[in-house]
Amino acid sequence: MPRTPNPALRSERSRQAILDAARALISELGYAKVSIEAIAARAGVGKQTIYRWWPSKGAVIFDAFLALSDQGDGMALPDTGDLEADLKTVMRATVAEFADPAFEAPVRAFNLEIIADPALTAQYREKLAAPVDEAKKDRLRSAQQAGQLPLDTDLDLFLEFLYAPLYQRWLLSTGPLTPEYADALVDITLQAFRP
Amino acid sequence: MPRTPNPALRSERSRQAILDAARALISELGYAKVSIEAIAARAGVGKQTIYRWWPSKGAVIFDAFLALSDQGDGMALPDTGDLEADLKTVMRATVAEFADPAFEAPVRAFNLEIIADPALTAQYREKLAAPVDEAKKDRLRSAQQAGQLPLDTDLDLFLEFLYAPLYQRWLLSTGPLTPEYADALVDITLQAFRP
Amino acid sequence: MPRTPNPALRSERSRQAILDAARALISELGYAKVSIEAIAARAGVGKQTIYRWWPSKGAVIFDAFLALSDQGDGMALPDTGDLEADLKTVMRATVAEFADPAFEAPVRAFNLEIIADPALTAQYREKLAAPVDEAKKDRLRSAQQAGQLPLDTDLDLFLEFLYAPLYQRWLLSTGPLTPEYADALVDITLQAFRP
């Protein structure tokens, strides 16, 4: 009988050590070369402690990054009243983040995980993407109220056009990630959804 | 000394058998479960024959798909004189292709390969994406001549807006892939680049 | 770090299965054709379990035979008071054993192992040959007490003369292994060490 473990007795110290070790190893070695064996050794933890609480390597890595992002709960976008300016501020920051080499290895690992495993894809949408997207849509709704965006705009589609080109360019290295590019994304998207 | 092999003596029969086996196994098992060992066995080939000519499993899989796409050299887009109609034709076909479940496993494997390995990313851009993009840009230039697209349009950016939302939606399963979606992509992109 | 395994956690079941499989394969295939891979498969054991506890194929085979011989601890020679008769009894038995075809393959394998690897040669002398020789010398000392062998006889040399011709004849197939040959070895050796 594969007894289900009792979460109340779970060791927080071990959980933290495992997630820390996972993050450290991803940064050092890249995704493909990280093994559960190595995570356990680095965390000073038995392998079974990992298998007890996570179903796969992907899930561990996913949680390691999820935990990182959790800290920022109040993720509301700036709202100065000027949609274009606010979006450019956000997109310039986002582009800069993607252009950071230190960001590269771990976030690429995270994305590979999500793309490869449908279960994680769903978890990603629900736990990470959805709240963030909701915050973005709040800002867009505010703009709709202010008459800066048509009321019938499909906000999901709007966000897809705003972010997908950047995501694809980063994933496939098909072009430079510059502030000008960030501005262009905003300009073109706003033009696309103009009445 | 790790002697470099002599391509003149390479066995074409073995090369084909390996690429065929790789394609078959990817379709049957998915990318993660395919091993070089299995490819060699299926192809009736010694493992060394694979290691002699390819540096990694990713490279084999990449070549297997590259060879498939090579067949279509004359990949010009339709040109009826009506850009919007032609783009909708093409995008509806593309969307349908991505929505095909049989397309899913192998193409996802191929994309993971490309995203995970920078060397393959570069190879992908040069050998696969570039020619295809050039064909698309030819159609767009024709539209510029016809006055259906501004002459100063950044064609790479245009294609990014046209395709990236679809690519992201497919990769992360963030929405349905329907003919209406294909039409919307064309409509919005054309609107985005209107003068 | 090449961690040293903890013998306390060693699986006796696996150890036995490996030694049994080694013996069986040697008998069936002969030494040269036995691989660690085959031993592991036959024993239903992971290869690493062999590599964890033995440094080489030779060491496994050596242990397999060592374990066989261990069972006879009380290996005292017969002592009827008549040295010649007792030696002929023993040598006839030994010659018969060497003449047995079932004995051939495994024991030849074992001897090749010992002859080829100085480390195993030493282990053989200490763990197998020495105790057996000591038992033989006990019988000879008893004969010395009984006045059937000079007190200053070099017992090691005596045993060398008694056994080496048989060993060489078996190794190189230079003559028949018959009871008469056994008797002749005893007669000639006793004559050689007569005062």
Place this chain on the structure above:
Amino acid sequence: MPRTPNPALRSERSRQAILDAARALISELGYAKVSIEAIAARAGVGKQTIYRWWPSKGAVIFDAFLALSDQGDGMALPDTGDLEADLKTVMRATVAEFADPAFEAPVRAFNLEIIADPALTAQYREKLAAPVDEAKKDRLRSAQQAGQLPLDTDLDLFLEFLYAPLYQRWLLSTGPLTPEYADALVDITLQAFRP
């Protein structure tokens, strides 16, 4: 069809190069580490040229040593009229040869080959051992004529007793190989076959 090669067209230059390379590699690496691959490379010869003319690695090594020994045809033993003295001369030389470290690796390789392969055992007896033994027996027959050895002595058995202890001691490193040992072998053997 496995066409049999025509010996008349055989390249003597290649044959010599192969045997030389085999000898050199045995001396340098020991028997176990020598591969046909290495012999071919060292000899500047295609592997097929070896496989065309020899059935196995053992056969090549055997031939390599056979060719060495062939040169000494007139291998008569000294005959001063004093059997004991002549035998001690010969045995001291033989013991010294076996004690020579440079002799060790190649001759051990040669012996392993012979012991492991029955076909080579037979070839060894016929082509190498038999002529040498015949020369030794000629000396013993001369001693029989001179009344130094009984006329009914089994000469093969005599040689077995004289040489087997030395051979076994060398193979299994069970004792020192000294001139005193050589003398003892002669003394004891002569005593053994005294009337």
Place this chain on the structure above:
DNA sequence: CGTTAAACGAGACGGTACGTCTGGTCTTTCC
């Protein structure tokens, strides 16, 4: 506060696949 149940660290286990190496065969190119 002692008992007890479960999580823990450690690590051996049966396995799979790795990437390398060698054996013996087959093919190509040259002489």
Place this chain on the structure above:
DNA sequence: GGAAAGACCAGACGTACCGTCTCGTTTAACG
């Protein structure tokens, strides 16, 4: 057509991890 060169199929090598399974040893809730 023999021989050098070397690619080929085959499969063993020894290593790295997989996910499972004991081991004792904490650790924390319960009695």
